[in-house]
Amino acid sequence: MDEQALLGLNPNADVRYRERAMVYFEQLKESQDGWEVCAEALAKGVYSDDHVKFFCLQVLEHQIKYRHNALTAVQQQLIRETLMKWLQCQLMNPEPEKTFVRNKAAQVFALTFVMEYLTLWPKFFFDLLTLVGLNPHGVDIYLRTLMAIDAEVVDRNILHTQEEVRRNTLIKDRMRDECVPSLVESWFQILHTFQFSQPELTCQCLEVIGAFVSWIDLRLIANDRFVHLLLSQMSVEDLREEACDCLFEIVNKGMDPVDKTKLVESLCSVLQSAGFFNVDQEEDVDFLAKFSRLVNGMGQSLVVSWTRLVKGGGTMEQADHTLRAMEAKVPLLLRLLLHEDDDISANMVGFCYDYLHVLKQAIMLAVIKKLTYDDEYNFDNEGEDEAMFVEYRKQLKMLLDRLAQVSPELLLEAVRRVFNNAMQNWQSAPFMEVELAVRLLYMLGEALPASHGAHFSGDSVKSSALQDMMRTVRSPSELNFIGIQALTRLRTRS
Numbered sequence: 001m002d003e004q005a006l007l008g009l010n011p012n013a014d015v016r017y018r019e020r021a022m023v024y025f026e027q028l029k030e031s032q033d034g035w036e037v038c039a040e041a042l043a044k045g046v047y048s049d050d051h052v053k054f055f056c057l058q059v060l061e062h063q064i065k066y067r068h069n070a071l072t073a074v075q076q077q078l079i080r081e082t083l084m085k086w087l088q089c090q091l092m093n094p095e096p097e098k099t100f101v102r103n104k105a106a107q108v109f110a111l112t113f114v115m116e117y118l119t120l121w122p123k124f125f126f127d128l129l130t131l132v133g134l135n136p137h138g139v140d141i142y143l144r145t146l147m148a149i150d151a152e153v154v155d156r157n158i159l160h161t162q163e164e165v166r167r168n169t170l171i172k173d174r175m176r177d178e179c180v181p182s183l184v185e186s187w188f189q190i191l192h193t194f195q196f197s198q199p200e201l202t203c204q205c206l207e208v209i210g211a212f213v214s215w216i217d218l219r220l221i222a223n224d225r226f227v228h229l230l231l232s233q234m235s236v237e238d239l240r241e242e243a244c245d246c247l248f249e250i251v252n253k254g255m256d257p258v259d260k261t262k263l264v265e266s267l268c269s270v271l272q273s274a275g276f277f278n279v280d281q282e283e284d285v286d287f288l289a290k291f292s293r294l295v296n297g298m299g300q301s302l303v304v305s306w307t308r309l310v311k312g313g314g315t316m317e318q319a320d321h322t323l324r325a326m327e328a329k330v331p332l333l334l335r336l337l338l339h340e341d342d343d344i345s346a347n348m349v350g351f352c353y354d355y356l357h358v359l360k361q362a363i364m365l366a367v368i369k370k371l372t373y374d375d376e377y378n379f380d381n382e383g384e385d386e387a388m389f390v391e392y393r394k395q396l397k398m399l400l401d402r403l404a405q406v407s408p409e410l411l412l413e414a415v416r417r418v419f420n421n422a423m424q425n426w427q428s429a430p431f432m433e434v435e436l437a438v439r440l441l442y443m444l445g446e447a448l449p450a451s452h453g454a455h456f457s458g459d460s461v462k463s464s465a466l467q468d469m470m471r472t473v474r475s476p477s478e479l480n481f482i483g484i485q486a487l488t489r490l491r492t493r494s
Helices: 003-007 015-030 034-046 049-068 074-090 099-116 124-132 136-153 162-178 180-194 199-212 224-234 240-252 257-272 287-312 316-328 329-338 342-346 349-370 384-406 409-421 432-445 460-472 481-493
Strands: none
Touching: 015 034, 015 049, 034 074, 034 409, 049 074, 049 099, 074 099, 074 124, 074 136, 099 124, 099 136, 099 162, 124 136, 124 180, 136 162, 136 180, 136 199, 136 257, 162 180, 180 199, 180 224, 199 224, 199 240, 224 240, 224 257, 240 257, 240 287, 257 287, 257 316, 287 316, 287 329, 287 342, 287 349, 316 329, 329 342, 329 349, 349 384, 349 409, 384 409, 384 432, 409 432, 409 460, 432 460
8 A cells, every 4th residue: 555645644644645645545446456455454454543444444435335236256255354354353452443433344334234235145244243242342343333224224314216215125124034133132132231331332232222123023122121121221320311212212113002002101110110200309401301302202102092092993991091191191291391401391392282182182072972962861851851961061062162262173073073973874873973963063163263154165174074074964854853953053154
């Protein structure tokens, strides 16, 4: 290699040497085999200067990224051997390489993985894990490589071509089938081995889990063995912030609403027992900022689960259980929302907003349910009980009117759902259900704000929904007398 040019890699070098280094870098990049000199230097540890090592890795990176397909099979094999020899040297070094060198090496490993995993190097992770074991220097490179792979294959913030998207999908599918369980087991061993002796490595591993959990089988992570280990690290000062972030990503993972509720409740039970809900006694503001983000994530996950269950994804008992779980978090929500640190308070706004939305939905569903005539109502001989129910209905209508002022779109959606369900088979449906559906349509006309009664103009969403429901009852002679009366009153107002 051009030793004079290499002198220019030092940040303090003279401008003339730096310019010469840049020219040499371009020459090596464009040369068909110049990169092999850099590969040899890396494999044999020829240079001790960190900037020269970085330079060699850059040259290798360029070949892999832009010329990999043009390389011969022998040259591709040379790249694999170079990387593994360099990694083996790291295991024996008394001190790790500088961070910027390790990061660049991880990028080169990741690029090679992306180019060769599906074809030439299917045992990429097996080879890495076999070589690295639990050597701290090796584990560090392994974890950095996983994060670099995440950036290349998974990160949605990076734009990819259609071909790259297809390739990345194939890579993830192959990884799920062949190596993800082994990776997860390695993460558990790393967390268990280094949680007290190497907090930096443990934090790196937690970051990796948080990144990968979005697309791997959550059951590999959300199990008693793994979750208990993660929760135990919430009590380790050097680890608890990263553990919070990792748990947040686990909670945010899409899954069955019933299972999600169980997971959140399990986490909350352990956290509460360990005293983490006593936020007034916590003085570490940075940790509380992470913890409030986790609480917000758990709360919002319960909101999503409840919404899915209410819309037909489960039984009412399951929905009620999730709602109670959500309500149990409100005292903690308020304590964090009232915290004097604005960052901590701001983290709770999402859950607060979503919970208010749920409250409005829950009240609306309760009102609609209570508006229904019960089986004991005597239409032929209305007495005191019937009169009291009519009066009660008027109070419920006032509550429905108030809800319409606050959230007209929610009321419209709820009424349309009840109406459509009842009218699908109205001939065989119970009288109470049909009556409620038509009554709600009438109440909706009164409750929704409209300029001069113009319900069928203006807001396209509202007018379209009302028109659809009106078409459903376009033959009122087929409906019961109460339905006809309610429909007539609505048309008169409209």
